[in-house]
Amino acid sequence: MSESPADLSTTPRLYVAMPLAPGAAVVLPVPQSHYLAQVMRRQAGDMVRLFDGVNGEFAARLQSVGRKAVVAVIEAQSAPQESVPDLWLCFAPIKRGRIDWLVEKACELGVAKLVPVITRRTIVDRLNLERLQAHVIEAAEQCGRTALPELVAPVPLAALLAGWPAGRQLLFADESGGESLARAARPGPAALLIGPEGGFMAEEARAIGAMAESVRISLGPRILRADTAAIAAVSVWQAICEISQPVATNR
Ligand code: SAH
Numbered sequence: 001m002s003e004s005p006a007d008l009s010t011t012p013r014l015y016v017a018m019p020l021a022p023g024a025a026v027v028l029p030v031p032q033s034h035y036l037a038q039v040m041r042r043q044a045g046d047m048v049r050l051f052d053g054v055n056g057e058f059a060a061r062l063q064s065v066g067r068k069a070v071v072a073v074i075e076a077q078s079a080p081q082e083s084v085p086d087l088w089l090c091f092a093p094i095k096r097g098r099i100d101w102l103v104e105k106a107c108e109l110g111v112a113k114l115v116p117v118i119t120r121r122t123i124v125d126r127l128n129l130e131r132l133q134a135h136v137i138e139a140a141e142q143c144g145r146t147a148l149p150e151l152v153a154p155v156p157l158a159a160l161l162a163g164w165p166a167g168r169q170l171l172f173a174d175e176s177g178g179e180s181l182a183r184a185a186r187p188g189p190a191a192l193l194i195g196p197e198g199g200f201m202a203e204e205a206r207a208i209g210a211m212a213e214s215v216r217i218s219l220g221p222r223i224l225r226a227d228t229a230a231i232a233a234v235s236v237w238q239a240i241c242e243i244s245q246p247v248a249t250n251r
Contacts, residue, residue: 058075
C-alpha cells in the first residue's frame with residue numbers, strides 16, 4: 001500500500017535519534033524497524049513521519065522493510081521544529097506508575113525540561129531514567145511534538161537551588177498556601193516545583209522561599225496528590241503564559 005504524502009495524518013509517527021534531511025536514506029534503529037515491520041506491518045512504498053527533535057518532522061517513504069532493518073528515504077518536511085514555552089517541571093520522584101503518568105502528561109502539555117528533585121521525604125531512591133525517557137518519546141510521538149522535553153538526572157533540592165539560573169521564576173507549589181498561580185505566573189523562563197507525597201520539610205520550604213526568584217503558589221484549598229498538582233500547575237501555567245513565551249533555550 002503506497003500512500004501519497006497527502007494523507008500523512010494517518011501514518012505512523014516515530015522519533016529517531018539521528019539527523020534527518022530531505023533526500024537522506026536512513027536505516028531505522030531496531031525498535032523502530034521492528035515496530036513498523038512486525039507491529040504495523042508496513043511495506044516498501046508506505047509513508048511514515050519521522051522527527052529527530054532538532055530539524056522538525058519529515059515525510060519518509062519506506063525503501064525496504066526487512067526483518068532486521070527498515071530503510072526510509074526522507075522526503076519533504078511535514079512540520080517545522082517547534083518552539084516550546086521555556087517551562088521546567090521540577091518534581092520530587094513519586095511511585096512508579098504515577099511518575100510515568102506525570103512524565104507522559106507533562107510532555108503532552110509542552111514542558112521543555114523535566115527535573116527530578118530529591119527532597120528529604122522523597123521515597124523513590126532509584127529512578128529508571130531509561131524507562132521515563134521511553135515514556136517521553138512515546139508521548140511526543142503521540143501528541144505531535146517535534147521538540148522532545150529534556151529529561152535530566154535527579155538532583156538534590158539543595159543543589160538545584162544553589163545552581164538556580166538567575167531570571168527563571170521559581171513557582172513553588174505549597175499546599176499550605178500561597179498566591180494564585182493564575183496571578184503569579186508571568187511570561188518568561190519559569191519552573192514549577194512540586195514536592196513528594198509527604199510534602200516538603202519546613203526547612204526545605206524556607207530554603208525555597210528564600211530564593212529571590214521564588215513565589216509560593218497555591219493550587220486551591222485541597223491537598224492534591226503530587227502528580228495531580230504537577231499536571232494542574234503545568235496546565236494553568238500553559239493556559240496563561242504559552243502565548244507569549246520565548247523559545248526554550250535551556251539546552
Ligand atoms: N503535605 C501534604 C502532601 C503533599 S502533596 C499532606 O499534608 O498530605 C504533594 C505536593 O503537591 C506538595 O508538596 C505540593 O508541592 C503539591 N500540592 C498539593 N496540593 C497543593 C495545593 N493545594 N496547592 C499547591 N501545591 C499543592
